[in-house]
Amino acid sequence: MSFFLNPELWALTVTVSVPLIYASLGGMFSERGGVVNIAMEGMMLMSAFVSVAFAYASHNAWIGLLAGVASGAAMSLLFAWATLKLQADQVVVGMAINLLALGLTGYFLDAFYGYNGTPISTPSLPTWHLNVLSHLPVLGPALAQENVLTYLLIPTLLGAQYALFRTPWGLRLRSMGEKPEAGRSAGLSVLRYRLSGVLLSGILSGIAGAYLSIGVLNSFNVDMTAGRGYIALAAMIFGNWKPKGALMASLIFGFLSAASIQLQGSIIPSDIVLMVPYLLTVVAVAGIVGRTTPPAADGIPYQEESL
Amino acid sequence: MAQLEVVGVSKRFGNLRANDNISFSVRGGEVLAVLGENGAGKSTLMKIVSGFLRPDSGRVAVDGQTIPIGDPQAAIRAGIGMIHQHFMLIPRMTVMENLILGREPRTRLGSIDTRQAKQEVEDLSKRFGLHVDPNSPVESLSVGEQQRVEILKAFYRGAKILILDEPTALLTPQETDRLFGSIREFARQGLSVVFISHKLDEVMKISERVMVVRAGQLVDTVDTGQTDAFSLARMMVGRDVDLGASRTTSGLGNVVLTVDHLESQLSKGQPLLGPISFTLRHGEILGVAGVEGNGQQELAELLAGIRLPSSGTILLDDKRVDSLPIRRRLESDIAYVPADRQGEGLVLDLKIWENFILRDYYRPPFRKGLGIDVKVAKARTQAAVDAFDIRPNNIDLPSRALSGGNQQKLLLAREMSRNPRIMIVSQPTRGLDVGAIEYVHHQLMSLAQTGTAIVLISLELDELMKLSDRIMVLFRGQIQGIVARPEFRRDAIGLWMTGQKGQEVRQ
Ligand SMILES: Nc1ncnc2c1ncn2[C@@H]1O[C@H](COP(=O)(O)OP(=O)(O)O)[C@@H](O)[C@H]1O
Ligand SMILES: [Mg+2]
Numbered sequence: 001m002s003f004f005l006n007p008e009l010w011a012l013t014v015t016v017s018v019p020l021i022y023a024s025l026g027g028m029f030s031e032r033g034g035v036v037n038i039a040m041e042g043m044m045l046m047s048a049f050v051s052v053a054f055a056y057a058s059h060n061a062w063i064g065l066l067a068g069v070a071s072g073a074a075m076s077l078l079f080a081w082a083t084l085k086l087q088a089d090q091v092v093v094g095m096a097i098n099l100l101a102l103g104l105t106g107y108f109l110d111a112f113y114g115y116n117g118t119p120i121s122t123p124s125l126p127t128w129h130l131n132v133l134s135h136l137p138v139l140g141p142a143l144a145q146e147n148v149l150t151y152l153l154i155p156t157l158l159g160a161q162y163a164l165f166r167t168p169w170g171l172r173l174r175s176m177g178e179k180p181e182a183g184r185s186a187g188l189s190v191l192r193y194r195l196s197g198v199l200l201s202g203i204l205s206g207i208a209g210a211y212l213s214i215g216v217l218n219s220f221n222v223d224m225t226a227g228r229g230y231i232a233l234a235a236m237i238f239g240n241w242k243p244k245g246a247l248m249a250s251l252i253f254g255f256l257s258a259a260s261i262q263l264q265g266s267i268i269p270s271d272i273v274l275m276v277p278y279l280l281t282v283v284a285v286a287g288i289v290g291r292t293t294p295p296a297a298d299g300i301p302y303q304e305e306s307l
Numbered sequence: 308m309a310q311l312e313v314v315g316v317s318k319r320f321g322n323l324r325a326n327d328n329i330s331f332s333v334r335g336g337e338v339l340a341v342l343g344e345n346g347a348g349k350s351t352l353m354k355i356v357s358g359f360l361r362p363d364s365g366r367v368a369v370d371g372q373t374i375p376i377g378d379p380q381a382a383i384r385a386g387i388g389m390i391h392q393h394f395m396l397i398p399r400m401t402v403m404e405n406l407i408l409g410r411e412p413r414t415r416l417g418s419i420d421t422r423q424a425k426q427e428v429e430d431l432s433k434r435f436g437l438h439v440d441p442n443s444p445v446e447s448l449s450v451g452e453q454q455r456v457e458i459l460k461a462f463y464r465g466a467k468i469l470i471l472d473e474p475t476a477l478l479t480p481q482e483t484d485r486l487f488g489s490i491r492e493f494a495r496q497g498l499s500v501v502f503i504s505h506k507l508d509e510v511m512k513i514s515e516r517v518m519v520v521r522a523g524q525l526v527d528t529v530d531t532g533q534t535d536a537f538s539l540a541r542m543m544v545g546r547d548v549d550l551g552a553s554r555t556t557s558g559l560g561n562v563v564l565t566v567d568h569l570e571s572q573l574s575k576g577q578p579l580l581g582p583i584s585f586t587l588r589h590g591e592i593l594g595v596a597g598v599e600g601n602g603q604q605e606l607a608e609l610l611a612g613i614r615l616p617s618s619g620t621i622l623l624d625d626k627r628v629d630s631l632p633i634r635r636r637l638e639s640d641i642a643y644v645p646a647d648r649q650g651e652g653l654v655l656d657l658k659i660w661e662n663f664i665l666r667d668y669y670r671p672p673f674r675k676g677l678g679i680d681v682k683v684a685k686a687r688t689q690a691a692v693d694a695f696d697i698r699p700n701n702i703d704l705p706s707r708a709l710s711g712g713n714q715q716k717l718l719l720a721r722e723m724s725r726n727p728r729i730m731i732v733s734q735p736t737r738g739l740d741v742g743a744i745e746y747v748h749h750q751l752m753s754l755a756q757t758g759t760a761i762v763l764i765s766l767e768l769d770e771l772m773k774l775s776d777r778i779m780v781l782f783r784g785q786i787q788g789i790v791a792r793p794e795f796r797r798d799a800i801g802l803w804m805t806g807q808k809g810q811e812v813r814q
Binding site for chain 1: 359379380383389391395396397398399400404405407408409410411413417418419464
């Protein structure tokens with residue numbers, strides 16, 4: 001019982017969950033438009049590095065964040081060009097981008113900062129203190145003192161829900177993920193709407209990456225994302241391609257990660273706990289508990305009839 | 308009063324001339340039928356008109372204004388509304404979402420104005436008499452209702468010229484009548500309607516003028532009042548065709564197949580098949596009618612052994628076959644011609660002779676030692692290919708090289724050469740041209756004459772009425788009724804297909 005009442009556990013849960021939520025929202029936009037984006041791992045990693053580099057060079061964490069987001073967006077454009085314009089296989093291109101990001105960031109880390117890694121004087125994004133919340137039991141400390149990006153999540157989530165289900169753009173994006181021919185017969189450009197979904201996933205992965213390097217920390221190290229892009233994808237699937245679902249799933253996955261960290265040294269092996277998110281995803285996708293259904297045209301390139 | 312004018316449209320796919328210099332026009336308030344066999348180029352022509360395809364040459368004008376080619380948006384703006392042969396609806400979205408897609412009314416905040424959308428949809432359905440609930444998901448609608456949504460969608464986007472590509476293909480007779488009522492109403496309100504079909508009686512019934520296309524070329528355009536089904540058929544096919552040939556049933560033999568309380572769990576979310584019971588006699592053709600997806604496919608698979616029943620029995624003579632695996636089933640002289648000939652029936656990349664022995668390669672006469680007796684296999688195949696006049700007459704070609712009609716002939720040749728006692732045939736003429744249909748019908752009738760009992764599953768009521776001794780109607784996996792030849796009536800069978808029970812035709 002005391003394990004669950006430990007405020008540290010909950011603070012850690014929030015910290016681990018935040019990047020997962022951003023990235024899984026990004027994956028949701030991409031897949032709602034019909035593009036499977038496993039390249040989020042690489043987009044996050046790239047942004048994590050670029051954020052640090054720009055934050056250090058400009059002495060301004062906000063400029064770091066902007067640059068990181070821009071790098072995520074640029075990677076997503078590269079991804080979109082290969083998958084939408086050239087119609088290459090989405091998973092293969094995604095994999096290639098992840099490897100590219102891993103190689104590039106590793107190389108530049110070495111080339112710029114050498115043996116010592118990124119400088120300690122790198123600024124990080126501010127933490128806000130909401131003292132009103134600090135009096136809540138157990139969860140208070142977790143919620144009252146958070147990185148600005150954590151608070152930014154609230155408008156982001158509301159905005160995602162609104163954009164996807166209330167606006168014409170959302171309807172059109174969803175139509176491209178369900179049946180692009182229907183969108184095209186309504187006179188819409190499939191490529192344009194799919195591109196907008198992919199671009200959003202790049203931007204949101206960018207925020208997630210920046211959170212890792214200049215949100216909770218102020219440094220970058222090799223393969224710093226360590227598969228979080230894939231976990232975010234799993235969270236989006238577990239959350240049934242919906243903002244609320246992505247939020248809940250990310251929190252569950254985040255909690256399990258936090259628990260495994262807290263359990264280090266205890267009798268329950270922490271690796272077992274870390275396994276649970278993947279197990280849950282398999283269970284969800286296989287339809288054992290409440291089957292999740294992907295958009296019908298998810299992952300299928302759209303080819304216009306020969307013109 | 309919009310007028311559509313199409314001038315000199317040509318379109319090639321590789322070496323194939325799908326459209327060769329075709330011109331036509333439609334006036335406001337007129338229904339123009341476009342008649343042609345499968346593959347004649349009707350859909351290609353209409354995709355060009357609606358901007359989906361870019362022609363190699365030619366132009367399209369509405370009210371004298373040439374519209375940009377290859378641009379669906381421009382065609383929509385000009386008032387051209389196309390109902391595709393395959394619906395362009397998103398099953399998981401609601402009727403309303405499907406309708407407004409691409410032209411959503413907005414509130415001042417930029418979100419979708421649901422109230423206004425609903426109002427517009429209601430006004431349109433009232434004006435044209437097309438009723439559907441805007442809030443139901445499209446996947447829950449019948450085919451007829453989905454078609455209404457497609458038509459409403461065209462109107463919502465401001466269509467004044469409505470193009471319907473084979474709109475009756477999946478409809479019951481009642482739904483077809485209702486559609487015809489709507490089409491007349493559209494014409495009365497001054498809209499131009501282009502009605503595409505390969506069915507002569509429909510064309511005669513609904514149109515004012517008929518344009519006939521054959522092999523990508525315009526044959527002629529005639530006033531419907533000045534022509535008859537026979538001359539239209541000749542124009543469409545290019546030679547005389549026998550429209551009437553109907554089956555005269557000779558005396559039927561003993562019962563060979565008894566299906567008793569057969570039941571199957573269908574794939575998730577669908578209703579069950581059965582329990583159903585029926586018998587089949589020596590030399591009988593039992594037609595199975597129904598709207599697509601009412602258990603026909605499952606019935607075929609249960610009989611062929613591809614699917615095992617959850618309960619019930621199938622007796623062949625007095626022997627139970629319901630739990631036999633597929634190979635044993637085939638060895639008990641049951642033959643199966645599946646609806647999906649390219650996917651299930653043939654292996655397209657295998658040669659014609661290899662496909663021919665696909666069912667029996669492992670046993671005599673095709674087996675030789677541990678291998679295949681290629682000489683015997685080729686000789687048998689050659690004989691069958693000659694007998695069925697399969698073209699090209701080269702058994703070493705992959706079956707991919709055959710046209711749809713010739714692929715079907717190959718399938719029939721294979722199954723018939725096995726001298727089956729029971730033959731299950733699903734959609735044997737779907738997508739074939741008139742000549743091939745005639746041929747397939749002839750073959751099935753002579754097969755029955757030799758004593759084979761045939762279960763004929765088809766969506767074409769005319770085909771069933773022409774060939775069957777009895778017609779059994781399936782609705783949601785249940786037998787809605789069975790009727791024998793002298794009592795065949797389109798309207799009664801049509802009612803059964805929609806789930807209504809008509810007592811007077813019950814027997
Ligand atoms: N996208 C395409 N690529 C190649 N061939 C095509 C394509 N679309 C249609 N065809 C061919 O063009 C011919 C005309 O087809 P279609 O217009 O669909 O005929 P119809 O609608 O009259 O049945 C057919 O032989 C068909 O195989
Ligand atoms: Mg067609």
